[in-house]
Amino acid sequence: MTTLTPHPVRPAPDGAAPLAGRWSGHVPAARVGRADPLGLDPLMARLPGLNRDGDVRAIMGGLTAVVPALEALPGMRTWEVLAAVRDLGMLVASLVRHGLTTADVPPEVETALASSVARTGMVPRETILHYGVWNPADAGRRRTFTGDPSEYALIDCSAAATGPLETAARGLSALVEHGVEPGEQRFETTCLTAARELEHAAAYVRMEHTGLDPVFFTRHLRPYFDPFTVHGVSYHAPAAAHLPLYAVDQAVWAADDTRHPELAELRTDLAAYGLPAWTACHEGLRGEDSLLTRTVRALGSSHVPVTTMVGARALLTTLKAMVAFRGRHRRLVRAAYTDEQRQSQIGSGGVGQDVIDELLSVTRDCAALAGEAIRSAPRPAAAARDHAERRPA
Numbered sequence: 001m002t003t004l005t006p007h008p009v010r011p012a013p014d015g016a017a018p019l020a021g022r023w024s025g026h027v028p029a030a031r032v033g034r035a036d037p038l039g040l041d042p043l044m045a046r047l048p049g050l051n052r053d054g055d056v057r058a059i060m061g062g063l064t065a066v067v068p069a070l071e072a073l074p075g076m077r078t079w080e081v082l083a084a085v086r087d088l089g090m091l092v093a094s095l096v097r098h099g100l101t102t103a104d105v106p107p108e109v110e111t112a113l114a115s116s117v118a119r120t121g122m123v124p125r126e127t128i129l130h131y132g133v134w135n136p137a138d139a140g141r142r143r144t145f146t147g148d149p150s151e152y153a154l155i156d157c158s159a160a161a162t163g164p165l166e167t168a169a170r171g172l173s174a175l176v177e178h179g180v181e182p183g184e185q186r187f188e189t190t191c192l193t194a195a196r197e198l199e200h201a202a203a204y205v206r207m208e209h210t211g212l213d214p215v216f217f218t219r220h221l222r223p224y225f226d227p228f229t230v231h232g233v234s235y236h237a238p239a240a241a242h243l244p245l246y247a248v249d250q251a252v253w254a255a256d257d258t259r260h261p262e263l264a265e266l267r268t269d270l271a272a273y274g275l276p277a278w279t280a281c282h283e284g285l286r287g288e289d290s291l292l293t294r295t296v297r298a299l300g301s302s303h304v305p306v307t308t309m310v311g312a313r314a315l316l317t318t319l320k321a322m323v324a325f326r327g328r329h330r331r332l333v334r335a336a337y338t339d340e341q342r343q344s345q346i347g348s349g350g351v352g353q354d355v356i357d358e359l360l361s362v363t364r365d366c367a368a369l370a371g372e373a374i375r376s377a378p379r380p381a382a383a384a385r386d387h388a389e390r391r392p393a
């Protein structure tokens with residue numbers, strides 16, 4: 001389904017990537033945003049104009065001029081490395097959009113991107129985090145390819161959805177990891193929190209209030225989001241698909257799912273592009289009983305305590321919030337890709353729009369399964385009476 005090559009992240013020389021175990025809230029986003037370690041502010045400010053004019057010579061000139069500054073990379077702080085990768089990646093992506101490849105850029109730039117892996121544990125190019133939450137907040141320093149308000153909207157929406165999706169993924173995966181059962185209070189509260197966060201994230205895939213313009217995306221922005229290679233390995237461009245909704249799937253229904261191997265492959269591909277903590281929270285759950293499996297099992301017993309029913313309903317609320325997010329997002333995708341383009345176009349995350357339909361349909365099936373298990377479970381009151389009747393006198 002995807003064309004992605006395996007994720008070759010290596011640990012840092014001291015054995016641990018500096019970002020290992022850190023969630024996006026722990027990485028100082030404002031610091032990354034403020035950082036300009038390569039002195040690229042003036043070039044990045046001109047980038048939209050240079051892209052509009054297809055001025056490859058000026059972009060290449062700016063990239064070549066930065067080469068001496070790359071020597072400082074090994075001594076940079078982590079947030080400076082992240083800022084350097086953000087700017088270098090967007091410059092290379094601009095050149096790729098105008099028909100060049102990484103073979104055309106100064107080799108020192110490719111080496112710098114490759115060496116960032118050991119410092120960050122992330123892929124050696126800009127990701128949705130670099131483009132979104134680590135993009136400078138100051139409008140005058142915003143990094144964009146086009147400078148268009150629609151691109152600002154895409155950056156702002158992706159950035160704003162990052163925290164909520166991460167909070168949902170983090171809480172739900174901890175439930176799986178710690179073996180929490182539906183009857184436990186923590187199961188209910190975490191599922192309800194996740195549902196609220198997912199509803200919050202869904203506000204950022206609404207066309208009506210966000211300024212997201214799917215047609216602008218396909219016509220003008222998408223060409224800047226092609227894969228490029230670093231030392232022979234192809235890496236996808238920043239895509240909101242790399243935000244950790246895949247990790248929410250993994251915890252809620254997918255950790256032990258064997259019926260959709262193509263979606264398992266997709267999740268693994270998407271997980272390669274996030275923070276190491278996102279990847280770990282996805283990978284660590286593989287083969288564990290998902291929250292849905294635990295819930296259906298608990299509801300299938302002859303005695304269903306009230307607390308289990310409460311937990312099951314909370315999981316159903318989470319699943320409904322996932323369906324709502326995906327339903328709303330699908331409207332965006334449908335508007336972005338016309339019927340003629342439907343077959344030929346793939347998204348910047350590297351997959352076709354069919355996957356959007358499949359993910360929505362599988363999530364709906366899971367919600368239906370949870371709903372049916374709730375409906376057919378013995379009512380807690382009846383179960384309690386049944387239990388009392390069977391008790392020896």
Ligand code: HEM
Nearest residue numbers: 157161204214217239240241245336347348349350351359
């Ligand atoms: C103009 C705006 C957008 C368009 C045209 C668009 C299009 C797409 C496409 C084509 C995919 C398939 C995967 C791929 O990229 O190859 C996708 C996936 C995805 N997108 Fe978007 N997207 C947009 C905005 C957003 C925003 C703002 C968010 C987050 C708030 C988002 C979240 C996701 C997620 C989580 C997926 C993974 C699929 C899933 O889990 O259901 N997208 N998008």
